[in-house]
Amino acid sequence: MLLPSAIPWFRNKVNYSFQFGPVFDAWPLLLHGTWMTIQLSALAMLFGLMVAVVCAWGKTAGPAPLRWLINAYIEIIRNTPFLVQLFFFFFALPAIGVRWSPYTAALIAMVFNLGAYATEIVRAGIESIPKGQIEAGMALSLSRVEIFRYIILKPALKAIYPALTSQFILLMLASSVVSVISADDLTSVAANLQSETFRSFEIYIVITGIYLLLTLLFSYLFRLVFQWGLNYPDRR
């Protein structure tokens, strides 16, 4: 399959014939890589949020040494590159006896990375709920579960929803870096295909296109979820 090389001008100007055939022939691999990238990002988001909730709680309510420790964790993660963090989890920790697969190392690095960024977001969400709201809920004799669900969780989620969803997209894009330790993801599929077909430029164009589609798709889905579940008027 020769795509733009059909244009004679382009062919004279650029002495290169594009061959997308071998790339599209490998569509099951591309699909697998896409799925792995989504899976890795979703798992990292899930566990990263758990880390963030614990750290946000520790930062608002914990004793001073714990607060100091959490602050150090956040500052270290936010001021060093994800690639170095990944190397730390993949090369440094196994050297002192922790053994895990590239996939696990990648996931754990992503969880720690996201946890630091999401802590600040979650904390902002908790602080966005005025105490009077909770007291109003008690005055209306709502149960503790109802108070948590309708007065704390939902408004807090609404307040942090935009920041959280854009953080997810940033995480998904950053996850391409895990291909350097051969964790199974979309970019590492590209690297494998490249060594088989040598059509590196075509492969990276297609893979970049898939990432762009993923970004657009998730932005759209997140907007849809917002419209469906969180788009109610609030007093501000």
Next chain:
Amino acid sequence: MRTFGYSDFWFLVEAAQWTVALSLMAFIGGGIVGLIVALSRTAENAVARTLSMWFIQVFRGTPLLLQLFLVFFGAPVLGLDINPWLAAAVALTLNSGAFLGEIWRGCIEAIPRGQWEAAEALGLSYWNKMRDVVLPQALKIAVPPTVGYLVQIVKGTSLAAIIGFTELTRAGQIINNATFQPMVVFSIVAAIYFVLCWPLSLLAAYMERRLAATASR
């Protein structure tokens, strides 16, 4: 195999100079591209607005690593000679241009409409309106997020290691291959990045607080 020594440490520090150089290149290049993008995004011309919107969408919606690969593997296809240093500088410039463009667009749009209208009422040309009225005011609110974004640029330069440019992260890999003391090596690499980035983070946070204080007065 040898143990990590002073000379290795200095090798890392020297490589960190390349990280700084690459960051400066990306910031200057990205600043120029970003200004053009921000002005196009806020322009009246629909073509300029659409083009800049797609530029931002593509460069913010795809991984920096793949942008790096596309420049590195794409330049030879177009018949251009390229080395990892140039590829990294070009990719980081385009990427930072998109992010800075979007940040600055917000700053330009934050300037009250009345200021634009006043400039137009005075019969100022587009360039005078931008240079003398809008941009100086936008600059004031643009500085804190721009300094904050510098941290992202410094961290982004680490990806140049993957295409073989010997900056700080690649130097760490090289030393690690020679000494096999990953704990020591990557801790020091991380510490050097931290020393570069943390002051910028603190400065950005400080300037943000100061700006918020002047805004609320």
